[in-house]
Amino acid sequence: MVQMDFKSNHNSPVLTDQVPVHKSRLRMSSIMPPAATFSSSLFLNIPRRKNLSGKLDDVRASSWLDAMKASSPPSKKLNKEINLDTVPDETDSEYFSWLMKYPSALSSFEQIMNFAKGKKIALFLDYDGTLSPIVDNPEHAFMPSAIRFAVKNAAKYFPTAIISGRSRDKVHGFVGLKELYYAGSHGMDIVGPVRDSESVASHPNCIRSTDEQGKEVNLFQPASEFLPMIEEIFRSLIENTKDIIGSKVENNKFCVSVHYRLVDEKNWDVIAQRVLEILKNYPRLRLTYGRKVLEIRPIIDWNKGKAVEFLLESLGLSNSDDVLPIYVGDDRTDEDAFKVLGEGNKGFGILVSSVPKESHACYSLTDPSEVMEFLRSLVRWKKCELGAAHLLT
Ligand SMILES: O=P(O)(O)OC[C@H]1O[C@H](O[C@H]2O[C@H](CO)[C@@H](O)[C@H](O)[C@H]2O)[C@H](O)[C@@H](O)[C@@H]1O
Helix, strand or coil: CCCECCCCCCCCCCCCCCCCCCCCCCCCCCCCCCCCCCCCCCCECCCCCCCCCHHHHHHHHHHHHHHHHCCCCCCCCCCCCCCCCCCCCCCCHHHHHHHHHCCECCCCHHHHHHHHCCCEEEEEECCECCCECCCCCHHHCCCCHHHHHHHHHHHHHCCEEEECCCCHHHHHHHHCCCCCEEEEHHHCEEEEECCCCCCHHHCCCEEEEECCCCCEEEEECCCHHHHHHHHHHHHHHHHHHCCCCCCEEEECCCCEEEECCCCCHHHHHHHHHHHHHHHCCCCCEEEEEECCEEEEEECECCCHHHHHHHHHHHCCCCCCCCEEEEEEECCHHHHHHHHHHHHHHCCEEEEECCCCCCCCCCEEECCHHHHHHHHHHHHHHHHHHHHHHHHHC
16 A cells, blocks of 8 residues: 655755664674664655745755765776776775675675575665766766676576666666566656566556566556656756756656756755755655755655565565565665665665765675676576585485
8 A cells, every 4th residue: 555645844854864873783693684773765855835034945955965965975987897986995994894884795695695595585776876887977877788697697596676766767778688677766666577366456556557578567656646746847957957067857757866966066055955946846745865966756655665565575575484685776765675674684785885874784785896796696606506406306
């Protein structure tokens, strides 16, 4: 059942995930995360009232400016096969104590697989920053073919879904693999499989449809009624930011991204002010942020975590002790998925980051090339497991 959250009294900015997280998470005996201790999505509730004092507006914009400055590590471009956004500094003790809390999923691979023995792994992968390196132009966030190959191979052995902030069509276009499931718009646009007995079909906004190959699928779009509103605000954001050099507004179907990666830092407050000003007219939309991007989306009780639950249900893999869902992602919106998997030890999250960040994930990988390595290791492990099972029969 989709719960709509139309809050009406949005008077002040609420930075809900500014609180640093939990104690040490070095888990040598268990792979599961401790109980979640902070709320995951940072959002600003936009005020309905228009008669706010300019002072309050300034405070809001400066809160956002702080968040924007902290939203992505500085880029250290490397001339490598797969261009990395950043690399860990080997002399950085802060980074190494962070690694104790979020051990590398590669170094801890054996430990993870001990837990996975006899279980069916389901893979959930974010796109930008996870499968494709962060680049300046969002239209050029291509997936290296070696990573595509690793994902394709993994999908032969494990049900695999991409869960992205992009529109579903766009991320499908970038990944280009028909054997995967796709959820776009931060999980607000899902195409999932149809099964004989299923409860997902009873979700409001879930309809039967056919995919490009003519196969019957479930199409779930919990924010479908927001489509005209998102179109409208998209046009308004384009119009109102067109003079800010380097800004880019991206229509992600059920949400909109306002990119400021290429905007001169001295104009970041201008872009934040403009976005906030427009949002005042849309009390049913909220603002979150990611890596050098402001994201405008409907206020509904839906996120990447709920999308993971929906897909598990669609795949017939929910409420089952012999299923191990793994979610790999790099950004704030992925925290909702890490949190869902952490609750009740359903599965675990892997945070892709080369700089210390608090997270609900259990493990870490530095960049997309390590994600590729991890996927390859999973496939090797599965092949061995299947080979051993074959020898026993
Ligand atoms: O959930 P995701 O798939 O990670 O999508 C989140 C946002 O990703 C994209 O922006 C990010 O990647 C761009 C390309 O590397 C980069 O230029 C930008 O600065 C990053 O924020 C996408 O363009 C956004 O629409 C998504 O919201």
